[in-house]
Amino acid sequence: MDVKLFDSELKVMSVLWRDGDVPAKYIAKLLTEELGWNVNTTYTLIKRCIKKGAIERSEPGFMCHALVPKEEVQEAETNELIDKVYDGSVDKLFAALLGRKKLSAAQIEKLKQIVNDLE
Amino acid sequence: MSLLQMSFTGGILILAVIVIRALAINMLPKKAFNALWWISVVRLMIPFSIPSAFSVYSLMGSHAPGNGSQAIRVLPIGASGQAASMPDSITNAVSTWTVVWAAGVLVCAVFFSLAYWKCRKEFQTSIPVGNDFTENWLSVHQQGRRISIRQSGRFSAPLTYGVLHPVILMPTSTKWENTDSLAYVLAHEYVHIRRFDSIRKLVLIVVLCVHWFNPLVWVMYILANRDIELSCDEAVVRFFGENTKAAYARALISMEETRSGLTPLCSSFSKNAIEERITAIMKIKKTTVFSLVLAGFIVVGTATAFATSANAQQAESVGQGSGTEIVTKPDSIPQVDDSFGIFFKDGGRTAGADTEDMKTAVPVQSDDIYGAPVEKTSALADDLSGDNIIYFNTEEERDEHFRALEANVEKGLDRYAGFEEMYKGIDTSAPVTYIVK
Numbered sequence: 001m002d003v004k005l006f007d008s009e010l011k012v013m014s015v016l017w018r019d020g021d022v023p024a025k026y027i028a029k030l031l032t033e034e035l036g037w038n039v040n041t042t043y044t045l046i047k048r049c050i051k052k053g054a055i056e057r058s059e060p061g062f063m064c065h066a067l068v069p070k071e072e073v074q075e076a077e078t079n080e081l082i083d084k085v086y087d088g089s090v091d092k093l094f095a096a097l098l099g100r101k102k103l104s105a106a107q108i109e110k111l112k113q114i115v116n117d118l119e
Numbered sequence: 120m121s122l123l124q125m126s127f128t129g130g131i132l133i134l135a136v137i138v139i140r141a142l143a144i145n146m147l148p149k150k151a152f153n154a155l156w157w158i159s160v161v162r163l164m165i166p167f168s169i170p171s172a173f174s175v176y177s178l179m180g181s182h183a184p185g186n187g188s189q190a191i192r193v194l195p196i197g198a199s200g201q202a203a204s205m206p207d208s209i210t211n212a213v214s215t216w217t218v219v220w221a222a223g224v225l226v227c228a229v230f231f232s233l234a235y236w237k238c239r240k241e242f243q244t245s246i247p248v249g250n251d252f253t254e255n256w257l258s259v260h261q262q263g264r265r266i267s268i269r270q271s272g273r274f275s276a277p278l279t280y281g282v283l284h285p286v287i288l289m290p291t292s293t294k295w296e297n298t299d300s301l302a303y304v305l306a307h308e309y310v311h312i313r314r315f316d317s318i319r320k321l322v323l324i325v326v327l328c329v330h331w332f333n334p335l336v337w338v339m340y341i342l343a344n345r346d347i348e349l350s351c352d353e354a355v356v357r358f359f360g361e362n363t364k365a366a367y368a369r370a371l372i373s374m375e376e377t378r379s380g381l382t383p384l385c386s387s388f389s390k391n392a393i394e395e396r397i398t399a400i401m402k403i404k405k406t407t408v409f410s411l412v413l414a415g416f417i418v419v420g421t422a423t424a425f426a427t428s429a430n431a432q433q434a435e436s437v438g439q440g441s442g443t444e445i446v447t448k449p450d451s452i453p454q455v456d457d458s459f460g461i462f463f464k465d466g467g468r469t470a471g472a473d474t475e476d477m478k479t480a481v482p483v484q485s486d487d488i489y490g491a492p493v494e495k496t497s498a499l500a501d502d503l504s505g506d507n508i509i510y511f512n513t514e515e516e517r518d519e520h521f522r523a524l525e526a527n528v529e530k531g532l533d534r535y536a537g538f539e540e541m542y543k544g545i546d547t548s549a550p551v552t553y554i555v556k
Contacts, residue, residue, distance in 0.1 A: 006244075006271075006272040006273055007246055007270070007271065007272040007291050008244035008245070008246060008271065008272065008273070011246060035246055035247060036247065037243065037244070038243065041240075041243045041244055044240065044244070045244055075272070075291075076272060107393075108372060108375060108376050110394070111368075111372045111375070111393065111394065111397050112369070112372055114394065114397050114398055114401065115365055115368045115369060115372070115397060115401060118365075118398070118401035118402065119365045119401070
């Protein structure tokens with residue numbers, strides 16, 4: 001089973017792949033130094049990895065264990081303006097207001113045509 | 120001015136800007152539209168009116184925004200005795216609508232704060248970018264505030280966040296080796312940072328929250344956000360030279376292409392926005408003296424015509440609100456008309472005008488709507504006794520008294536300072552009736 005993880009979540013996983021099972025505190029400290037993340041940001045990402053089945057936590061000390069090896073992970077990337085940040089209607093309303101949504105191939109072709117015509 | 124009046128006049132101004140924008144979007148420098156939106160924002164947010172003989176409201180010979188019904192007086196305007204003079208039903212309606220309005224503001228504010236907070240949380244999971252190109256770019260583009268470049272897989276389009284420490288956030292799909300295209304994208308974000316566009320967008324959101332009930336303000340929010348982008352594009356093209364506009368437009372399109380993959384889904388709205396944007400970029404022309412003069416003329420003209428209200432001459436026939444049982448007596452008190460004329464310029468609806476009207480008013484009587492002089496001993500006067508009445512022997516005495524009260528207010532004193540004896544037994548928080556014997 002392949003797990004899809006975002007680049008930020010991969011940063012968390014790479015600590016586990018490199019250093020083996022470590023407490024969440026350790027990951028947070030390391031990534032604060034490396035990426036400038038605050039502790040809560042790292043904890044949020046660890047929780048997301050747990051939800052996706054990539055990390056297993058155990059007590060005591062919130063020990064983190066990687067459930068998937070590096071080879072089985074695919075890097076996820078959104079093609080939405082903002083990935084799953086909003087839920088349902090809030091998402092749609094905001095996206096509509098900002099006027100940022102995906103375009104179809106035909107629409108992109110039309111845009112290129114506009115540039116060619118006006119050039 | 121009440122909130123509804125502000126929203127109404129602001130709405131008319133927005134309509135005017137929408138029309139101008141539709142007609143001249145590719146003819147004027149984009150800053151002109153931004154200026155027009157800022158004038159609209161100011162009109163929507165300042166609670167007083169600016170009188171002008173060239174206002175559309177003057178030209179129409181009316182004072183439409185102030186001429187409405189009692190519903191116009193939704194917000195308390197600070198005149199003591201104002202509420203007391205209104206019938207109960209109106210006072211109740213006022214509070215109901217105020218509550219509905221405040222609830223709407225709260226809902227909007229919570230929605231936008233929540234959306235921003237969620238975004239912010241996601242921004243923080245971004246990863247710093249460090250390659251030769253970005254380091255080089257940053258060393259050239261450093262300014263007072265430290266800019267940094269980060270990337271995230273959770274956003275598909277470049278964006279900027281943060282005011283004090285601006286961060287340019289690039290999608291993970293960014294092709295760092297494509298330096299030509301990157302230069303355009305980063306320049307675009309750099310212009311946003313330099314112009315504090317995040318603060319402009321925040322101001323637009325605040326206005327939207329306050330005027331949530333006005334659909335035209337929502338239209339303004341969408342179009343003004345687009346015009347911030349268009350103006351930014353224009354600055355980038357001017358910086359790199361007009362002959363780069365096709366390359367810049369193509370860089371934007373290829374970014375959209377990376378983003379969209381192969382989804383057939385799209386809202387027509389955003390399609391219009393991006394088409395408008397690409398067309399606008401391709402039609403950027405050299406700024407000429409003519410276009411600048413035209414832009415200046417349109418901005419000043421629109422502001423004068425739509426952001427102002429009718430001036431005193433056009434607004435002299437101010438009707439009293441239907442809820443009050445008193446009428447003005449304009450013929451007999453010309454001095455008051457002159458000295459307080461300024462209050463009538465917004466249609467006579469400000470606090471000053473209302474309280475002044477009440478004080479210069481006399482009770483309505485069946486045979487003379489302006490109120491014939493009332494004898495203190497008459498039956499009618501007896502009926503009114505004890506109802507906050509002050510008597511004068513002549514109109515001159517009364518007017519002199521009004522001037523003295525007004526002078527007190529101007530000096531920052533209590534309105535009735537020096538007249539304690541005269542107002543003994545008078546409840547000044549309720550409307551006071553002045554009668555010439």
